[in-house]
Structures are given as structure tokens and as C-alpha cells.
Amino acid sequence: MPLLAVRDLAVSISRLRPLDGISFDLDKGEILGVVGESGSGKSLTAMAIMGLLPLIGGRVTGGTLHFDGIDLAGLGENEYRRLRGRRIALITQNPMTSLDPILRVGEQIDQVSRMHLGFSDSQAKKHSIELMQQLRVPEAATVHGQYPHQLSGGMKQRIVIAMALAADPELIIADEPTTALDVTIQAQIIQIMVDLVRDRGLALILITHDMSVVAQACDRVVVLYAGRVAESNRVGPIFASPRHPYTRDLIGCISRPGQVRGSLKGIRGNVPGVLDYPPGCRFNPRCDLAQMVCAEKPPEMEVDGASMVACHFSEGAR
Amino acid sequence: MTDSTPAPLVSIRGLSREFGSRSGLFSSPRVLRAVSDVSLDIPRGKVTGVVGESGCGKSTLARLALCLIDASEGSVRFEGVDLASLNGGQLRKLRRRMQMVFQDPYSAIDPRYTIREALLEPFRIQGVGLSAAEAGTKVEHLLDIVGLSVTIADNYPHQLSGGQKQRVGIARALALDPSFLVLDEPTASLDVSIQAQIIALLERLRRDLGLTYLFISHDLGLVRYFCDSIVVMYLGRIVEILPSAESRPRHPYTRALVESTFEPDPTLRRVVTKLSGEIPSAFNLPAGCAFAARCEHASDLCRTERPELSKDRHDHAIACHHPID
């Protein structure tokens, strides 16, 4: 049984339905990339798993979410609170705002293990410093006593990761964890997260818009577009032979070494807002393979082993 | 420079810029050298890339090149004219020839202006009188060359997407027919799909209008794709100049950048182990090579003596005591 099983998830915010038909599985020791442009529903998926939808006035209105056999959709807020931070942790995009500026960073990590694992002050501190060392924070004991403003962006992001790890969770959701960081620091942070998953048998959902990060780190990929799954597969085949034109176009947005100037295309237009979802396949106005049928009828999800694709011309994209 | 090379459009010599920072009423000011002794020729009709991480001085260099901020030392010549020798009025006039596209399209247009007003502002500033009909044609033409529909002309910036705003920013920069465009991370705050669109647009405009670009970016992959030559900066100094995008990097820092740039291909995964440590503070730079603390090739020499930038016979310049072959 997978650690996390999402089936036909639909999310509503008041009368709108920004997300529907989202399905994927995640096993221990696996990294799942959730990709798409801004507005494709990546962060909303993360919030649904974290049970944070009520914060933005949303709720799960269809499908199921099972975490280690627990039905997340049926969980009360109190039960969710015991899960959140303890067994499922979230790493947010902006390390600058996810730390409390007036608390020492070490104290912020300590709090998590004291609260969820019942550690004493000294146990918690020892645990935090060990974690920081694992995350390659130099002079961890010193940094433990420092305030966020004394640290660089990359170091702050490591502290945020340490907070996420402090209660020894089984599932981590990282929402664009390196977008705000420099490339050399991004590379280090991604490497650290990959090592964590391999060493500890964690499961990681990596939310990103960058296909090169996916290629570097992920085992499996779910490509979201305008609130639906466009395609999902293991990382090898999805890059070698994408079946959805959107996947192919997203990969094509990143230049490769030696690529001829002028051959980078981008994707025309923008992701539609939830009020403007077009009928039929939601990608059809931006797709260069689109035919009449694409604007009329939403494509069925074709499932073939690990591969899932929703496109009328899934063979043509190759 | 040999006689066969045409004169560069922009020529930068020994450019430095310091910023003072005072943290309190009674503390002595700390000095930050954002750009140190940068010399660079920007050839006509080419794309010169400047790549580096935050704090490397690339944005300051962009502003120095356009004389938007004054240099502490050194000179910038545009078509042979030293910008520092011009008075305020002459410099303002020259600005129609050199323009900039900014990183943040969200704040690059005054929120109180419609797109039409924003596109016509350059003409008003430069005292170019336009009749109503001419103004209409100009707006239509400018929107057209950046691939926007004229129907957005009367919208306010907040009604446009990030990509559309960046196109308006480019149209505005092109309004006065400049020959030189500084592109300061024009795609850094956009989605990847939009990034590629904007790069394709810039490439088409360069070809059609014969523009010269100085392209500032933190993304080495993008710079290698888009630029004719690549300048690598680290903590205010040029550490390497690659004469072409295909040149093999020899500076350990450039190598580290290459290794940190992921490729969209899971069969080419990087092993990220080499680069450790943090970028030192620009307020107190080490005595020797600024990269020494993070460099696996660093020797005692590197920690005491700063390597000078020197060119080999292929125009490949490098500032390193132990370049990689």
C-alpha cells in the first residue's frame, strides 16, 4: 500500500472548483515532482493534503486522500493537528517569512520536537543540532543561538527544513523550496533533500515549475494544468517520451547545453484563471496539436501501468 | 585590440563602485565594493552575457553601464563618448540610444498610467511632439512588435499578466529606437513557460532591429543559450570571460555554476558535492581570491594574493591561480 494515495481529488472554493480529478500515489523513499506553471493547482494540492484548505475558504468536495491508511478527508481539525508537523511536514517557498524574526533559530527547531515528541529542553536542543549538522549547517551549535536576520537565505532555508524534520515526519511537502535561492545554493539544498529521502526513507513531494529540478531530483512526476492532471509517469519515460503536449512544452522551456539560439519556444498564452477554464481539454487554446475535438470534449484519463495521460492525441505529442 | 575588430558599442574601463552604509548615528560607515575594477567591451549587434549569483555586482554593473548611478572610478564610453563628460541635458538626450529592461515587470510601470500613457511617456520626456494620430500609430506599432494586441492599450498594468507586463516594458524601452539594451534579469520573476517566450521575443527583436544587448542573469543555462560571449562575476569582480557560449569554462567558480545548473534530462543528473560554504560578505572581502574559501583547488597563494584577469590567445580571460584545463 502506498504511503499517500490521492484518488480523484476535487477541491472547491465557494462555488468554484479550481481542482478536480487529481490522482497519484507516493511510496516511502520516493520523490514525487508536482509540476506546472503558476495557477496550475500545485500549491492547492499541497494545502489539500495538509488539511489547510479551510484557511482560504476551500474544502475537499470529491475523491479520497489516504495517508498510511488514514482517510484525511474525514479527519477533524484536532486529529489533523496531531498529524500536521508530526507525520506530514511542509516546507514553504519563502524562508525569509517562515521563520519568526524575534526567536533564535535553534529555539524554533526545538519547539517542534518538544511539542510533537515530548522532548525535554536539552534533548530537543541536542536533537536540533544533530539535524542541523546533517543538513550541513557549519558550526551548528553557534547557529543554533542566532537570529534569522543573521543568516543567509540558503542557511535560513536549511533551518526551515530542519524544523520540518524535527518531529521525524514520514511525508514532507516542499513547495518551491529553492525558488528564492541562488543556483549554487539551490543545488546544495536539492542535494540535501534527495539525500534525506534516500537515507531516512522519507517520502517527498517536490512542488516546482522547473523541469530541470524535476529531472535532477524526482522519481515520479505529476504534471498539472489548470487544476487537472495532464500527465503522470516515472521520471525517465516522461522526459524521454512525453505523451502530453503540455509536458513536452514544459520540458522545451529549459535550454540544453549546445541548443541553437532561437530554438527555445516557450508556451504561448497563459494558464487560464479558474473562472476562464475553457471547455474540452483545458490546454487546447495553447496547444499546437489541438483539433476540433479538443475544444469540445475533455479527454479521458488513459492509464497504462505507471503512465497516466489525458490527451486526445497522446501519441502525437511524441 | 587589432585593427580588424570594429570598435565596440560600449567600452567599460576600470569601473568600480562603492556604497557606504551607516548602521547608526555614531557608527562609522562601512564600505561595500559592489563592483571592482571591471573592464569590458560590448561589441555591436552581439549579446554579451553577465552571469553571477546575488551580490556579485551584476545589477550594479548594469546601472553603471547606463550611468544610472555614478561610478566611483573608471569610465564608460558609449560610441566613443565618455558618459561622465556629458552634462545632465546631454546625458538625458543620449538616453534614447541606451535603454533598459527591468527584472520586475510588476513595478516597472506606474500603476496610475494606462499602457498607452506608459508607452507615450518616452516621447513626452524626450520632447518628441506627436499628433494624436501619430501617437495612436506609435502605440499600435510598439504593441505589435512585442506581440501584444492593441486592445490592451487602455488597460492599467494590474490588469495584465507578468509576461504581458514584461512585453510592455520591452516596448517602452524600444519606443525611442535605441541601439543598446541592458536586460537586467528580464525573465527572473516569470514562469518558465513565459521566460522562454520573452527570450524568443528578445532574440527576434535583436535580429530585426540590429540591437546590442547586455544580458544580466543568474541562470548560466539561459546565458549560454542566449549570449555570444559570457562574463562571469563573483563578488564584484570578473573572474572569467568566455569568448563564446561553447568555450569550456576554466575558472573553478564557473565550473561550480555549471555543476549547479540542472539539465532537463534525468539521465544527466549532477552530483552536487563540490561546492560548500557560503558566499562571503561583500563588506569584508578576503585578501586573496574571493572564491578561495569555497574552492577545492585553493592554495595558500590563493588566500594571500588576488589573481589578475588575464587573456589567452583565444580571448578567453580568466582570473585564477590554478585554472582547470
Next chain:
Amino acid sequence: MRHAGTLVKVLRTTQGGVSAAFLIAVILCAVLASWIAPYAYDIQNLSAANQEPSWIHWLGTDEFGRDLLSRIIYGARTSLTVGVVSIGISVLVGTSLGAAAGYFGGTFDRAVTAVVDLTWSFPEILIALIFIAIIGPGLHSTAIAISIAYLAQFTRLTRSQIMALKTETYVEATINLGATHGHVLFRHLIPNALTPILVAAMLATGDAIILEATLGFFGLGAQPPTPSWGAMMSSGTATIFIAPWIIIFPGLAIALTVIAINLFGDEVIEALDIRARLRDS
């Protein structure tokens, strides 16, 4: 108009609608005093002094037998004029000083900031009193003294707005197009800074009315027989036990006007969502 929608939003709220209606009534009183007031403000009738409210004198009469309602209606003219004129001067001068200091920086900025910080540390009334001590009492000196007392607030607010706005990319982009400082300041920075300044000015008008009344109470503002709410309260103190209405009704006029201004201002701040921008100064 960008702000028409905001105004509609404000007027639709109970608080905004009621306070706006009250303020319009006060303004109408001030403008149309000579038509509305049942009596002239300066006609004395000592035989009818200290009369309590009646059908003839709705709010009673004062110690000289003058009709209190008429004097309050005329008093609205004094209070509003002094409030609006003095704050107007404050805004004009403060915005210019603050914009120049914030935009150009340097020695001028340091000098302006030093003076502003110095005056900021004194209560407005003290500053006003000092200036009246120098230039003498009267309506004009009251207006000038009040405008000086509030100068620091607007200089400071404008300066902080300009400092924040001048880092916006469009400012740099405009300079890069060859724009002069005047163009940048008047076409971009000041228009964008204006909304919070105008809202602050509206709220300050309420404070200025209180300050005017206070100075009037001490006999430093409008001189008799010109009616001023503060001076009327002051004259009522002598008869507070036999004719309390003389002090109560002008006091109510002040209180209700100022409360209405503040309530209306609050709704505007809410509608424009600029609380943070006002606080930052």
C-alpha cells in the same frame, strides 16, 4: 475615476454614510450660515440673557442674550475655515518639503529630518502656543500656528512615502528614459504618494478643529464677537451652573464634528486598504 468606486464603497457602510451626511450638514451650515441662522450672531439682548432652550431660541441664549444656535451655525464657519485652511497650508508646505527631502536626500534631507524630529517631540498645542506668543492672537495667527503645528506630520508622511516609492522600478525606468527630476516628482512620485496624504489631511482637520477650539477657549483664537466654538465654551464656564447649555451645545458641536470626521476617515482608510502606509511614517 479611480476613487469613485472607493467613495461609493465608503458611503454604503452605515458608519461612512451617517458620518458623511453629518459632515455635509456641518459644511452646509458653514457655507449658508447667513441664510440658515435664525438670528444674527452678534445681536445682543441683555434682557434675554442666559435663557434656556425654547421654541424662540432652540438652543437657548448666552450671557449677552445672543441666540446660541445662530452662533453655533456661524461658529461652524470659523472652525471649518481654520481647520481646512491651516491643514491645507500644512499639506502644501509639508508635501513639498517632504518630497524634496525624500527624493534628493543629502544635507537638505538631514536638516529637514532634524527639524521635523525636533518638532515631532512636542505636542501640537505647545508649538501652536509658542507661535501665537510670537505673532500675537487672532484668527489668522491661529490658522498659521495650527499649520505650523501639523507641518511635521505631513513632511514626515510625504518623505516616507517618497522614500518607499522611489525604489519602485518605474522611477528608475523613467529616469532611464531621460526624465528630469521635476518629471519624476510631479508625474510619478507625488501622484502616487497623494492618497495617504489626503486621508491623513482629512483626519488632521478634525484634530485642527479641536486645536482651534482649545486656542479659542484660551481667548487666543477668533476675537469677539466672531463666534468660535472654543471661545463660546470658554464664555460658558462662568455660567456653567445656571446656564449649562452655553457650554454644552458648542462642546457637542465640536465633539460630533470631530467624531464624524474620524469615523468617515476610518472607513476611507479601510476601503483604500492603506492603514499600513499611514502607520509607516
